[in-house]
Amino acid sequence: MQGQSARGNCLSSTSEKAAIEIQGVSRYYGHDPYKVTALENIHLAIRENEFFTLLGPSGCGKTTLLRLIAGFDFPSAGAILLYGENIAPLPPFKRPVNTVFQSYALFPHMTVAENIGFGLKMLGKPKEEMQARVEEMLSLVHMVPMRDRQVSQISGGQQQRVALARALAPKPKVLLLDEPLSALDYKLRKEMQIELKRVQAETGITFVFVTHDQEEALTMSDRIAVMSSGSVRQVGTPREIYDRPADRFVADFIGESNFLSASVLQRHGATAEVRLSNGAVIEAALPAMQADRDAITIVIRPEHAALTPAGGGTFDGILTDAIYFGTDTHYHLTLDDGTAFIVREQNSRADRLLHDKGARVGVQLGQAAAQILGAE
Known part of the structure; x- marks a missing residue:
C-alpha cells in the first residue's frame, strides 16, 4: 500500500507561500441542547501550487470544510483566508475557486466542448477567447477527439476529464475536488489518479482534494490532513503520515x-528502550511530542516484520491465517499474550515454503520497526 507514486518519485514544485489559511474555523448546526459540531477550531495552511488532501472516514468533517472554502456554507467561527483575504463572508461566485463534484454535474444536452466552455460563457468572455481556452483545456485533458460528442456518449473516466476541464477553464486560484474518483472502477481510478497529478503539475493550481481512500491520498498528495470527528489529527507528507503517525x-x-x-x-x-508484554526488549522511536509516561503503545507496520522459526525472533505466536494478495502474502498470528499480529511478506516468482495454519512461528522485527504512539 505504501508503494511508490508518481509524486514520490519527483521533486515537488510546491512553494512555502500559503494559498489558503484556515484560522480557528468551527461549524455548528442547530442549537443547544441539540447542537451538532461538524468542525471544531480547525487551523490549516495550504500552500500555493500544492496538492493537498483532506482524508478521513465518513462524517469526519472533510466535505464540510471543503464546502466552507467553496462558499456553499459559512463558518460559525473563524476565518478563511485566500492569499491573505478573508473570503468567509463572500458568496461562491465571488471567490476565485472552483469545484469538481463527485457527480460531475455535466449538462447532458451539451457537447464536451460546450460543457467546458459553459463557465466562460457565463462570465461573458469574448467568443474568440472562450474558443481558445476550450481548445487549451481539451488538449490538457486529452479530449480533443471527443470535443463534439454528447457527454452521454463518453465513458465515466472521460466525463471526469470534462468536469475537470470545465472547472479549470476560468483559471481559478484554487480547485476543490470532492471525491471525484469514487464512482470509477479500480483500474480507471488508478489511471485518473495519475491524470489528476499530471494536470495539477502542468497548471500549477492549488488542488484541495477530499477522499476517504487512504491509498489514493498517499499516491497523489504533497501533504495530507487526517481528520476525525471534526478535528485535524495530523498534517504531513504521505511518508510522514505513514511512517510516523501522530x-x-x-x-x-x-x-x-x-x-x-x-x-x-x-x-x-x-x-527509547521498551519492554514488551512477553519480556522482549526492543528499541522504539519516540513521537515528536512525547509525554513523560511509562505505559505506552507501540505501532509496527506489517511489512517491518518477518516470520522466523519459533524461538528465533523477537516473539512467538500461532499462525491463524495466510492471505495471498499476488504481490505479497499477509500472515495473521495470535501472539502468546493473545494479541493479534500481521506480518506482510513480498512474494517472489520462485516457489517458497508456506507456513501451515496452526503452526508455531516466530516474528523478527526489522530495524527501526517500532514507534511509540503519542497520547490521544
Missing part, C-alpha cells in the same frame, strides 16, 4: 498496523 487513530486509519502494549525502560535521544 496517534493510534492515524496509525489505524492509514494502512494496516500492529499495536502492542509496552513499558518504557530508558529514553535516549529520539528513541
Whole structure:
C-alpha cells in the first residue's frame, strides 16, 4: 500500500507561500441542547501550487470544510483566508475557486466542448477567447477527439476529464475536488489518479482534494490532513503520515498496523528502550511530542516484520491465517499474550515454503520497526 507514486518519485514544485489559511474555523448546526459540531477550531495552511488532501472516514468533517472554502456554507467561527483575504463572508461566485463534484454535474444536452466552455460563457468572455481556452483545456485533458460528442456518449473516466476541464477553464486560484474518483472502477481510478497529478503539475493550481481512500491520498498528495470527528489529527507528507503517525487513530486509519502494549525502560535521544508484554526488549522511536509516561503503545507496520522459526525472533505466536494478495502474502498470528499480529511478506516468482495454519512461528522485527504512539 505504501508503494511508490508518481509524486514520490519527483521533486515537488510546491512553494512555502500559503494559498489558503484556515484560522480557528468551527461549524455548528442547530442549537443547544441539540447542537451538532461538524468542525471544531480547525487551523490549516495550504500552500500555493500544492496538492493537498483532506482524508478521513465518513462524517469526519472533510466535505464540510471543503464546502466552507467553496462558499456553499459559512463558518460559525473563524476565518478563511485566500492569499491573505478573508473570503468567509463572500458568496461562491465571488471567490476565485472552483469545484469538481463527485457527480460531475455535466449538462447532458451539451457537447464536451460546450460543457467546458459553459463557465466562460457565463462570465461573458469574448467568443474568440472562450474558443481558445476550450481548445487549451481539451488538449490538457486529452479530449480533443471527443470535443463534439454528447457527454452521454463518453465513458465515466472521460466525463471526469470534462468536469475537470470545465472547472479549470476560468483559471481559478484554487480547485476543490470532492471525491471525484469514487464512482470509477479500480483500474480507471488508478489511471485518473495519475491524470489528476499530471494536470495539477502542468497548471500549477492549488488542488484541495477530499477522499476517504487512504491509498489514493498517499499516491497523489504533497501533504495530507487526517481528520476525525471534526478535528485535524495530523498534517504531513504521505511518508510522514505513514511512517510516523501522530496517534493510534492515524496509525489505524492509514494502512494496516500492529499495536502492542509496552513499558518504557530508558529514553535516549529520539528513541527509547521498551519492554514488551512477553519480556522482549526492543528499541522504539519516540513521537515528536512525547509525554513523560511509562505505559505506552507501540505501532509496527506489517511489512517491518518477518516470520522466523519459533524461538528465533523477537516473539512467538500461532499462525491463524495466510492471505495471498499476488504481490505479497499477509500472515495473521495470535501472539502468546493473545494479541493479534500481521506480518506482510513480498512474494517472489520462485516457489517458497508456506507456513501451515496452526503452526508455531516466530516474528523478527526489522530495524527501526517500532514507534511509540503519542497520547490521544
